[in-house]
Amino acid sequence: MSCVTIEFEGRSIAARRGESVAAALTAAGVRGLRTTQSGAERGIFCGMGVCQDCLVEIDGRPHRACMTIVDQPMNIRRESHRRPPAPVAAGLAPRTLDAVAVERPEVLVIGAGPGGLAAAIAARRAGAAVLVLDERAHAGGQYFKQLADPASGRPDRQQARGRRLIDQAVALGVELRPGVEVWGGFAPMTIAASWRSGLLQLQPRALVIATGAYERGVPIPGWTLPGVMTTGAAQTLWRCYRRTPGRRVLIAGNGPLNLHVACELLKGGATIAAVAESAAAPGAGDVGTLAAMACAAPLLFAQGLAYRARLLAAGVSVSHGSVVRGIAAASDGLTVQIGDPRQGATWEHRVDAVCLGYGFEPANELARALGCAHDHDPARGTLVTRRDEQGRTSVAGISAVGDCTRLGGALAAMADGTIVGAAAAATLGHRRDAALARDIAAARRELARQRRFQAALWRLYRAPRLTLELAEPSTILCRCEEVTKAELDAALAEGPAPIGEIKRRTRAGMGACQGRYCGPLLKAAIAAAGGDVAESFAPRPPVKPLTIADLARSPSP
Amino acid sequence: VSEAAHPAVPAIGTLVIGGGIVGLTLAGFLAAEGVEVAMIDDGRVGGTTANAGSLHVQMQSRFMRLYPDLVPGLESTLHLYPKAVAFWRAFEQELGADFDLRITGGLMVGESREQLDFLAMKCRRERELGLESEMLDRARLDAIAPGFGPAILGAELCADEGKLNPLLANQAIRRWATTNGVVRLAGESVAGLARRDRVLVARTARGTIAAERVVLAAGAGSRALAADLGAVVPAEPEPLHMNITEATAPLLHHLVQHAERPITLKQLGTGQVVIGGGWPAHLAGDERWPTVELASIVGNATLAQHIVPSLGGLRIIRCWAGINTTVDGRAVLGPCRAAPGLNIAIPGDAGYTLGPLCARLVADAMLGRRPAVDLAPYSPDRFN
Numbered sequence: 001m002s003c004v005t006i007e008f009e010g011r012s013i014a015a016r017r018g019e020s021v022a023a024a025l026t027a028a029g030v031r032g033l034r035t036t037q038s039g040a041e042r043g044i045f046c047g048m049g050v051c052q053d054c055l056v057e058i059d060g061r062p063h064r065a066c067m068t069i070v071d072q073p074m075n076i077r078r079e080s081h082r083r084p085p086a087p088v089a090a091g092l093a094p095r096t097l098d099a100v101a102v103e104r105p106e107v108l109v110i111g112a113g114p115g116g117l118a119a120a121i122a123a124r125r126a127g128a129a130v131l132v133l134d135e136r137a138h139a140g141g142q143y144f145k146q147l148a149d150p151a152s153g154r155p156d157r158q159q160a161r162g163r164r165l166i167d168q169a170v171a172l173g174v175e176l177r178p179g180v181e182v183w184g185g186f187a188p189m190t191i192a193a194s195w196r197s198g199l200l201q202l203q204p205r206a207l208v209i210a211t212g213a214y215e216r217g218v219p220i221p222g223w224t225l226p227g228v229m230t231t232g233a234a235q236t237l238w239r240c241y242r243r244t245p246g247r248r249v250l251i252a253g254n255g256p257l258n259l260h261v262a263c264e265l266l267k268g269g270a271t272i273a274a275v276a277e278s279a280a281a282p283g284a285g286d287v288g289t290l291a292a293m294a295c296a297a298p299l300l301f302a303q304g305l306a307y308r309a310r311l312l313a314a315g316v317s318v319s320h321g322s323v324v325r326g327i328a329a330a331s332d333g334l335t336v337q338i339g340d341p342r343q344g345a346t347w348e349h350r351v352d353a354v355c356l357g358y359g360f361e362p363a364n365e366l367a368r369a370l371g372c373a374h375d376h377d378p379a380r381g382t383l384v385t386r387r388d389e390q391g392r393t394s395v396a397g398i399s400a401v402g403d404c405t406r407l408g409g410a411l412a413a414m415a416d417g418t419i420v421g422a423a424a425a426a427t428l429g430h431r432r433d434a435a436l437a438r439d440i441a442a443a444r445r446e447l448a449r450q451r452r453f454q455a456a457l458w459r460l461y462r463a464p465r466l467t468l469e470l471a472e473p474s475t476i477l478c479r480c481e482e483v484t485k486a487e488l489d490a491a492l493a494e495g496p497a498p499i500g501e502i503k504r505r506t507r508a509g510m511g512a513c514q515g516r517y518c519g520p521l522l523k524a525a526i527a528a529a530g531g532d533v534a535e536s537f538a539p540r541p542p543v544k545p546l547t548i549a550d551l552a553r554s555p556s557p
Numbered sequence: 558v559s560e561a562a563h564p565a566v567p568a569i570g571t572l573v574i575g576g577g578i579v580g581l582t583l584a585g586f587l588a589a590e591g592v593e594v595a596m597i598d599d600g601r602v603g604g605t606t607a608n609a610g611s612l613h614v615q616m617q618s619r620f621m622r623l624y625p626d627l628v629p630g631l632e633s634t635l636h637l638y639p640k641a642v643a644f645w646r647a648f649e650q651e652l653g654a655d656f657d658l659r660i661t662g663g664l665m666v667g668e669s670r671e672q673l674d675f676l677a678m679k680c681r682r683e684r685e686l687g688l689e690s691e692m693l694d695r696a697r698l699d700a701i702a703p704g705f706g707p708a709i710l711g712a713e714l715c716a717d718e719g720k721l722n723p724l725l726a727n728q729a730i731r732r733w734a735t736t737n738g739v740v741r742l743a744g745e746s747v748a749g750l751a752r753r754d755r756v757l758v759a760r761t762a763r764g765t766i767a768a769e770r771v772v773l774a775a776g777a778g779s780r781a782l783a784a785d786l787g788a789v790v791p792a793e794p795e796p797l798h799m800n801i802t803e804a805t806a807p808l809l810h811h812l813v814q815h816a817e818r819p820i821t822l823k824q825l826g827t828g829q830v831v832i833g834g835g836w837p838a839h840l841a842g843d844e845r846w847p848t849v850e851l852a853s854i855v856g857n858a859t860l861a862q863h864i865v866p867s868l869g870g871l872r873i874i875r876c877w878a879g880i881n882t883t884v885d886g887r888a889v890l891g892p893c894r895a896a897p898g899l900n901i902a903i904p905g906d907a908g909y910t911l912g913p914l915c916a917r918l919v920a921d922a923m924l925g926r927r928p929a930v931d932l933a934p935y936s937p938d939r940f941n
Contacts, residue, residue, distance in 0.1 A: 037804070062803075062872065082828040084806040085870035091706045094818075094863040097852035186851045187841065199855065371842065494735070498600040498744045505728055512803060512874045532744070541849060541876050545803065549869035552859040 006074045015070040016241070018148040022047065022054055022065035023241035025076075031226035033065055034079040038482055041078075043226030044245075045479070047233025048142060049135055050214045050363075052512040052545065053224075053479060055079035060086035061547075066233070069137050069148075092552035100201045101554065105131035105175075107424055108191065108204035110182055110366065113141020114410040115402025116210030117165045118417025118443075119424065123208070124172045125436050126425035131204075132169070133180040133193065135544075138240075139166045141212055142232060143410035145239040152242045159239070165414075183542035185369040189397055194546060198555035206397050206424045209367050210417065213360035213403035217479070217517030219471040222327030223356065224479055227334050231357030235261045244270040246352025250336050252276035252324040253357030254463050259307040261355065262316060272316045273349040276338045278358070279463040281320035289459045296453035297411070323470060327354055341469060358466055361520060363404045368539040371395055376534035380407070381465065381520055381527075383536060391420030392427075399424050412450035418443035467524035478518035480511020488522070492529045499526055499535045509537050512545050558748045563764035566740055569595040571923075572759055572768035573739075574747050574782060575775035576600070578608065578727065578912035579902050582648075583774055585734035586920035595768075596739050597761070599746035607847070607879035608723035609799050609833045611812055611821050612645060613907045614638040615663060615683055615690060615715040618675075619819045619835040620886075620906055630886025633934060634905065635686050637888070639717045640930070641914040648913050649721075654729035656721040657826040663718025663812040664698070666864060668708040672816035676713040689716040702811055706866045718812045720823040723909065747775075750785040757786070757898050772919065774902040776882035786896035789940040790889060792903055795881040796838035798853035800861075802871040804828030809865065820860050822868075830868060832861045838878030847878035882908055888915055891922050891932045895941035 002017045008030055015024035022044045025033070032041030034055040042053040047066045054065040057077040107123045109116045112134035120130045132139070140146045144162020147155055155163060169176060180200065184192035189207060193200040215230040222228065227246065231253055234245045244265050250273040251258045251265075262272045282290065294301040311318060325337040325346050336354055339346035367385050368374060372393035374383035385393055385405035392399050401420040402413025422432055422440050432440065471477065473486035483506045491505040499522055502508070508522055509515030515522075515537045527533035562568075573584040576598025584596040616635065621628055642660065649656045667673040673692075680690045693701070694711045701714075735741060747759045750771065759766045773779035777794035784790075805828050813822040814834065821834035836853035840846065854876055862869035882903055888911065889903040902919040904911035918928040 061870065082804045082806050085808070085867045088862075088866050088869040091708070091866045092859065092862060092869060094860040095855065097855045100855065184851060184854070187848075190851055192851055192854075201851070494732070495741060496743065501600055501743060504724055505731075507724065510875065512872070514875070538846070541854065542873060545872035545874045546854075547870070547872050548802070548858045548862050551855050552862060552869065 004070050004073055006070060006076060008076045009078065016149060016152070017070060019070055019241040019243070020066055021056060021058070021063070021068045021070055021074070021076065023237050023243045024070055025065060026237060026245060027243045032078065033226070035081055036482055037081045040224065040482070041226050042224060044229050044233050046214060046230055047236045048214060049544070050513060050516055051479065057083065066236070067135070088549060092549060095552060097201070100199055103200065103202045105129065105202065105204045106428060107131070107206045107208065108133070108202055109208045109210055110191070111141065111210035111212055111404070112139035112176060112178070113210060113212050113402065113413065114143050114165070115212070115413035115417040116141070116208065117169055118414045119208045119210060119401050119421030120174045121165070121169050121172060122418045122421030122436065122440070123425040124169070124174045126422050126430040126432050128425040128428060128430050130174045132174060132176050133182055134176070134178050135181050137178050139176050139178060145236055147242070148240050181544055182366065183544045183546045185366040187371045188395070194550045196555040197550055198553040199551050200555055206428055207399070208420060208424050209398065209400040209404060210402055210413075211363040211366060211404040213362050213407060214516065215357060216359050216361050216520065218356065218358045218466045219468065219475045219477050219485065219521065220324050220327060220356070221470070221472050221475050222334070224476050225327055225329055225334060227352060228327055228354045228356065231258050231261050231355040234353065234355045235264060238264045238268050242268065244268040245355065246333070247271060248273055248333070248351040249353045249355060250274050250276070250349050250351045251355040251357070252338070253355075254278045254359055255357065255461050256304050256307065256457070258355070258357045259304070259311065259318070261357070263307050263310045266310065266314050266316070272311070272314070273351050274338060275311065275316060275318045276322045276324060277318055277320050278323050278341065278466065279320060279461040282460055286460055289456045292456040293453055293460065296449045296456065300411075300453060323466070324354065324356065325470060341464070341466070360403065360407050361516065362407060365514070365539055365543040367393060367398070367400050367404065369541060369543065370398055372398055372400065377406070378533065381467070381523060382407070390423035391416065392423065397427070408451060409454055412447055412454065415443040415447035415450060419447070467521055477521050478506070478508035478511065478515070480513050481507040483508040483518070488525055492525060496529065496531050498532065499523065499537060502526065503537060514540065514543060558760050558762060559764045561764045563761060563766045565763070566595045566742065566766050567764070568767040569593055569740070570768070571770045571772065572597065572766055573772045573774055574759065575773065575778065576741070576743070577774065577776065578730070578909050579904060579916050580772070580774035581727070581730050581734055582913045583772060583902055583916035583920050584739040585730065585737050586917055587923065588734065588737035588739045590924055592924070594739055595742060595766070596734070597742040597745055597747060597759070597766070600744045607877055608727070608909045609821065609831050609879060610721050610723040610825065611823060611910070612642050612660070612719045612721060613663070613910045614642060614688060614717040615665060615713065616679060617907070618665065618679070618814065618816050622817070624883070624886065627886030631906070632686060634887050635683070635688070637911060637914065637930065638907070639688065641911045642717055642719065644914040644917065645721065652729055652733050654725070656726035656729065658719065658721035658726070660717065660719035661811050663715045663814065664702060664712040665715070665814045665816055666705065666709045666712040667816040668710055673711050676816050680713045683715070690714065704808065704865050704867060706864055709864065720812050720825070722825045722827065747782060750782050752786060770898050770900065770923065772900045772902055774916070776880060776903065776908065779901060779903060783893070783896070783899065783901070786899055788893045788896040788899060788937065790901055790903070790937060791940060792882050792884050792889070794840065795883050796840055796847045796878045797833065797881050798836040798838045798849050798857060798876065798878055799831060799833040800854065800858055800873045800876045802830045802832070802868070803874050805830065805871055808867060813864065815864065818860055820857065820864065822861055822865060830871065832857055847880055849876045849878050881906065888935045889937050890915055890919050890935040891937065893937040893941065895938070901937045
């Protein structure tokens, strides 16, 4: 492992080459990374490039600490609100879109997670030329997160499986292009992306959207404090970079990912203060459900039991039916109150980091921007991409796969990917051979099994879906624009209105994350006030912030 | 569409159709005088108050190039613009609100001899028509507005131009209108208008609304509704592209435009820079969603950093489309003889700048007062 010295506001920090800036700063105890309009500090939250809260200034430009890899000495500062723009070298000539080269891959897959990789492999096996874009520096997505430095440890089974999938794609001749930030989809079939400080314009013959999911935001008093992050962000620190979010960690949320990450952080040397699970403890009535899970996916089931056993052995209490009621900054970290979601006594813990994992939102921004039809899922409050059984959306030539269409987990996405990728190639006239046909049939069986498992899993983990229940009037709902619950309530009290007008009344959703966290909260609040439950924010480009100079340049070689 | 009476507003004295800046202020002015008024707005396509917040005074070169045949109409309307900006200022004071309104002056820059000659000619003409304009060479430009790129040779400065934050203004005006007693039907649209006996009837999804008077303040959407009553209002939608950046340090004081290329640049009090100026968007699908185009993002934003290079280091966080309405270069204001009970309130180009003033003029005419500006040149009767 080689080291690089980075400077953070005058302090020298020994970073590992290849880790994220976020990982290096976290290991050095730096938690506050950007200051907001109100002067508040923010740190890593989503850990996957969505929330824009971990912005730092590197050599004069804004960068997401979680997505920026340490590959050379860097001069890093906190990103301050309303910082002057970085000086630009030479003036760049204005240009029109006609002057921008168009890349025309036969099949374009966006997202190199389990669904995208499986789709790419299937389409390639059918004979199509396939290009896969991914925003991260390494393929694998959130489930198969790979070790940034292979020398830093032995990959576990999940990482090894991801490695095999990536290797298979490469061996088949799939072109994997990491570090590409797709920021726009334009009907009928144009994708715009930033890559190597330039503009990439792509018009594939067939498009497979495999953009996955991101963690839901549940506004809890104190959830914007540095040190409070999603469970997935903490997992990335450990799985990719072998760093822990702190010495003492509390994990709260709903679902097995929280237990998994608790075990991983234990392995990394952290102390887990508690795991607060909002679902009730499994009881005698859940035997049938457990049996169904064991039957549908014995390996996953066994894994779940192993997590429980490991936590028990480490003396970590899993507190069922409880949530984080509030988080406050303390002299040496954070104090966290755990308790029943509605009332009663709370227990206080003193920790360095809090991980929140209350489920996921599908990342359907691109599919929506391209005009693919979506339906409202009242149970989860999310949009579901309308697809046929081959994964084709309502727009000709565009398929979607995995969690970005509807939540179902990584293994379901992988099975789905095989079906969808092969179908996308078939629409371009490619034939499947007997082996691929067998694998598609197997993928259909696997998908059905995974869906049975997921259905049983969420029966076991059933809990009220938290939206605004834990927020106090002063709790921030829109992290970017710092809009509080009291401000949203006041806007709703002025009378019913479409969600776009509530956005304009409050500014909620007008920030750099494009309303990904507050949008679902506004929907819930509007529904509670008797408004239109199905309406979401209109999709607006860019789905990720876009540096103007990048539009004027071609990607550097 | 339901044929039953609307459950909330079965009948009303005056129905204002359209809840953009024109409809909102007009309903508020009428209600302030005790008129029973309801305002209906779809809230999605038209009247989305998706404004950019420029306060235009000088003739927009974009408009002059695109519609040269409309320049005489434009010139005859020019005197309304400084009045409209003064009206905005007074309106902000009257409401005791903060619109983030600043009359900073507006610069129209040129980067060739020909462009500067065009600006000088335009400047002379505007001065003849009573505007406060002057030409600046590069040295004088730099003295008041540093930061322009090396290609810019000079500019026309129009002192009366400026900008406001439409989010602040629209919210304050909406609250004022509600306080005045305007009944707002938000998220509902009018499918058609008909005459029944002595009243006009608006058909909506929730039922019919009978009104003694109807005001069409629905921009280009007014055309089809006027036609339902046999009146001609040749308003056309012009969906336009806008970009907004992250907040940055003070960078641009003035409203900035270009002599030949479509662009407006301005920085709001939030520190965000709004980049727009007439790049096309379109209305997509059956729902006619205002939808942005990649070509406009690229063309508009790269032009912006060409004019002010430091913009190149900023990030765009959102693009959207708003809808301008064009008619014949002139506003369409007042009662429509062809359809008794029907009034029109369409400012024509630069609808946000002209909106509150136009609304005041139409409201005064409807209240039986003499409007501060003679409405004869703007009468809908010129098409009927």
